Amino acid sequence: MSRRKVPSFSDAVFWTVVVFLFMPLFVLLLYSFNASKGGTFTGFSLVWYERLFFGSDQLWKAFGKSVSIALGSASLATFLGTLAAVGTSRYKFFGKGYVQAMSFVPMILPEIVMGVSLLVFFAGLGLKLGMATILIAHTTFNIPFVYLLVSARLEEFDSSVIEAARDLGANEMQTLLKVIVPMIVPGILSGWLTAVTLSLEDFVITFFVAGPGSTTLPLYIYSAIRFGVSPVINALSVVMVVGTVLLVYPSRRFLKAFAAGA
Amino acid sequence: MRQRNYGPWYSAPQGLWLTLFFAAPLFIIIVYSFLKKGLYGGVEPGFSLAAWHALGGGTLLAVALRTLLVSLVATSITILIALPASYSIARSSNQSLRLFLIIVPFWTNFLVRVYAWIAILGSEGFLNDALRWLGILSTPAQFLYNQGTVVLVLVYMYLPYAILPLFSTIEKFDFTLLEAARDLGASRLTAIVRILLPNIRGGIVTAVLFTFIPIFGAYAVPLLVGGKDAYMLGNIIADQVTKTRNWPLAASISMAVTLITGIGALVYAYTSSRPAAPQVDDAEDDLDYIIQAEALP
Numbered sequence: 001m002s003r004r005k006v007p008s009f010s011d012a013v014f015w016t017v018v019v020f021l022f023m024p025l026f027v028l029l030l031y032s033f034n035a036s037k038g039g040t041f042t043g044f045s046l047v048w049y050e051r052l053f054f055g056s057d058q059l060w061k062a063f064g065k066s067v068s069i070a071l072g073s074a075s076l077a078t079f080l081g082t083l084a085a086v087g088t089s090r091y092k093f094f095g096k097g098y099v100q101a102m103s104f105v106p107m108i109l110p111e112i113v114m115g116v117s118l119l120v121f122f123a124g125l126g127l128k129l130g131m132a133t134i135l136i137a138h139t140t141f142n143i144p145f146v147y148l149l150v151s152a153r154l155e156e157f158d159s160s161v162i163e164a165a166r167d168l169g170a171n172e173m174q175t176l177l178k179v180i181v182p183m184i185v186p187g188i189l190s191g192w193l194t195a196v197t198l199s200l201e202d203f204v205i206t207f208f209v210a211g212p213g214s215t216t217l218p219l220y221i222y223s224a225i226r227f228g229v230s231p232v233i234n235a236l237s238v239v240m241v242v243g244t245v246l247l248v249y250p251s252r253r254f255l256k257a258f259a260a261g262a
Numbered sequence: 263m264r265q266r267n268y269g270p271w272y273s274a275p276q277g278l279w280l281t282l283f284f285a286a287p288l289f290i291i292i293v294y295s296f297l298k299k300g301l302y303g304g305v306e307p308g309f310s311l312a313a314w315h316a317l318g319g320g321t322l323l324a325v326a327l328r329t330l331l332v333s334l335v336a337t338s339i340t341i342l343i344a345l346p347a348s349y350s351i352a353r354s355s356n357q358s359l360r361l362f363l364i365i366v367p368f369w370t371n372f373l374v375r376v377y378a379w380i381a382i383l384g385s386e387g388f389l390n391d392a393l394r395w396l397g398i399l400s401t402p403a404q405f406l407y408n409q410g411t412v413v414l415v416l417v418y419m420y421l422p423y424a425i426l427p428l429f430s431t432i433e434k435f436d437f438t439l440l441e442a443a444r445d446l447g448a449s450r451l452t453a454i455v456r457i458l459l460p461n462i463r464g465g466i467v468t469a470v471l472f473t474f475i476p477i478f479g480a481y482a483v484p485l486l487v488g489g490k491d492a493y494m495l496g497n498i499i500a501d502q503v504t505k506t507r508n509w510p511l512a513a514s515i516s517m518a519v520t521l522i523t524g525i526g527a528l529v530y531a532y533t534s535s536r537p538a539a540p541q542v543d544d545a546e547d548d549l550d551y552i553i554q555a556e557a558l559p
Contacts, residue, residue, distance in 0.1 A: 087272025110479020
């Protein structure tokens, strides 16, 4: 098959899309080194980075809260989601369809509806809004993603291995911990990482279930940008992109290696 | 071989969790939409259809129509851009690099990406600066706070959601079919419209839903770059909950939004189970693709 040398229409669209996607980030990068606060570029400066690292206690507190909620909700969701995925993939039982449906619907429900319904629910229970309610909400929207990713891994699973383990006398607990879990670890890990990311990202649902004293990073960013330009946020975005690259890239390679080995 | 059925034991914790924190809150929203509103927020016992009647009222209906229009326009633009872009990725000899380029910008926080557009389009923003520097503008122009900007930023936010499922379907497409069509005398366009598009219908449907559903329920984007005149249903719901404190109305609007996205999901389930379309498995693959791409770039 001969390939055309002239750039095709679709390639032109693709590269335009890439420029379109990156342009806003380059503008942030540029402004993060701007000496003055407003739009006009008046000279190179690291003042916003200095302000970010040494003058933004609130921001780092919010970051700490985001991280603890992300780790907590991701772990809880991974525990619940993995167990449920093992259950629905290996057994037929009354209520299986319900569990499967409940694990799918939250993904297609608009975030705002989930946020409002949780707010109304917590208000009805008389629960005080704060870290606990955020943790519950994040666990709830994380579960379906873990469930889906672990289920996908279980589908590729050779079930004769389980039968072999049982024939050799392993009980259910041994089969689970020594046979099933080790083989689906890549699925569990990617589910957990997905959940961490989704939790760190979430603004809309958190906005409704947060109370005073439970400002997460997205909520902090929201209040900072609500009323216009905030150069510290420029610096923060650059640090976040670089941080994500540094964190995610090695873990992705680790995961790939792991998945290949398993 | 007989063994005990442990299925319920494994699945019960998650089933209970989602029943308590997902199904029950949704059920309460349904009930609240049929109750009377409390004086200071909340609800009062007593059946009332007021919240549902209000849905047909002037302002609310206008916002609903605007939301639908904005969602349809933004989704269409997104798909029209995503189709050639994902075709280009699928035909490229370096697919993973091209996918990487699509995903990297999404490592930035959602709000930061919205904010980046404020930094570009704001009255002190990059675009104003550039235009003044070029001598095209003398006084700052306001590019923010209108419908067009909302559509632009929505397209920006959800473009990868459309590109990834389209790519994974186009990639599986047998391109020799296109060549066969060309050999039989079809023009390039005819070959694409008559051969490629019908064969990637499943991917198109997935892409439409993955963009339409979140856009239809958008909250942050119209709030931050749209302003009051470009408010969408999501903003009305939030205002009814936090400011006006008319909970039954917030509930009925939420139900309306849910119904419309639910219809979308049903259409999806229906189209993807039809024989000519790719099977549900493919749709799940697409979903996996997006999830993994988001979390593990």
